[in-house]
Amino acid sequence: MTLFAELGEKSKWSKHAFDPNVCNDSNTSNFVESFNSTLGVNRCRPILTLLEGIRRVCMVRIATRMKNAKSWNDEEITPKIVKLVKEIGKSSSKCRVFKSSPGEYEIHEGRSQFPLSLNKKVCSCGAWQLTGVPCRHAIRACIDAKLDPHDFVSSWYSVKTYKQAYSVCINPIPDTEQWPADESGRIIMPPKMKRGIGRPSRNRKREEGEEQPGKRSKNSEMQQMWLLWA
């Protein structure tokens, strides 16, 4: 309890307390891994080269997404979410639906039951509010009400919002030699650093018991050897 109390505001680390307006249930403690793998070799480079690397990754990413979205229909939701709704819908057949009034339902699933409102876009399981995508209970209610579940997805996932997010590109820029000189006369010196002994490590220190990267099991090593022999 002391440990959790020290973590601070629950809305920052516990899904149940996340802000529903954000419509994102991602909760990860190792985002640095994704960040590093996106940066690739750039992460070991000096700060200016590193920042340039990040700028270039973002520039290409925005351009790619802008191009992909061009053929999508503005009135629809993004293909990834359409796929997700289809996937969630598969498990909705296990739910039983009981209507209370137009748009108001009680959904039974195993021993649990959840009050659900299509009018307020709320299910007491919490998943719908948290993700912005109808949960299986909501999809079951939509089927009963003969309504399209896609109409109940948050506007954050609409093609219109997606296109808006990637509508502004990052401009290409020339190399540092071609940048205009700073005319203020300021000279910024590098910080004083004390160099440690030996070559600095490029890899993150992993915790005890954490899986080591690229460590192959004996079995897969044997398979590799078989492939070489075959």
Ligand SMILES: [Zn+2]
């Ligand atoms: Zn639900």
